[in-house]
Amino acid sequence: MAGTRREVPNDPGRRERILDAALDVVAESGVHGTTHRRIAARAGVPLGSLTYYFEGLDGLLVQAFARLADAMSAHYRATLERAATREDAEAAVVELICGPEYATSREMALIFEMYAYANHHPEAMAIMRAWLLRSRESLKLHFPEHVCLALDVLIEGWPIHRSVERAPLDRGLVAATVRAIVGTLDPEPQEH
Template sequence: MATREPAGRRLRGPNDPERRARIAKAAIEVVAERGIEGLTHRAVAAAADVPLGSTTYHFATLDDLLEVALHEAAENNVRELREWEQGLAPDADFAAALAELVMGYIHEQYPHTVVEYDLYVAAMHRPRLRPASAAWDDALIELFRSRTDPLTGRLLAGLFCGLLMQAALAEPQPDDTEIEALFRRAIEGPAA
């Protein structure tokens, strides 16, 4: 007679195919709570509710954990941005929509934004993380140029990232009219 696992108990070993993904998500949670310097195999194991050996089995080094966290964060961010863009009307005021998006990232999604930038900046000191951050940049450029043109898309991607970081750190934070004016200038050019 087969025994049943108690409800709510996580499966172990080969019967736990989602373990690697849980560890990756837990790495993001740890960075959100403790920053990059707080990322340890032990902290991730606790957050993922797995044995310590599982984190080191799937991700031998802390850079391995950082890399998977950056990929996960980038994929989530790009997916959310694509969903946002698909929800915009074809004739939407793109400058106003971008300003609203930035304000959402620095208010409602502030912790999420901080984690993404912590991981993104980590790539400056860890070359093996650079392909993941470059893929993130490329996705932003592609998204923004789909509403403008290739050069403006690249300009908007840089402006978007820079404004997010500046606005998240600024005291007081800029308001949406300031942000919108910058996006409008980038999209429309200087007034004649």
């Protein structure tokens, strides 16, 4: 029927492509160098698409950082869900800290940008808080709450050092530290 609006959008993946492009631009140029034009060019969409889907650059950045947090939380959770024993769970924590798949160089650049951005944007700070809680919930699959807090700090902090020092971590030291924390804070594991 002529003149009616179709129910299916012309480009159903456009919004997600814009969010991914925003993360790419932030990773390359920092939040301070991120503009609507750079994001639109990277996503291969008209500039007007950004204002159609998002309320301003801040709204777009908040949603892009939420997308990052969701993706990293899903990987974090999946890594811990694969662990069948306490030893497997400890190895999963070591993998999250040292492995190549979680907290890549690109993700670390984005995390640094998100930390700085969240410091002045309450919506982004809420995303970060929710991300921390999701991480601890994933760790609770295997460890009590107080151990989860200590392990999450390691998982959060050690990759920062790796990124700043630009050197691989000593996997043996990381594993020994994880074992020491778990063994000291939860010496007789119970059902969690």
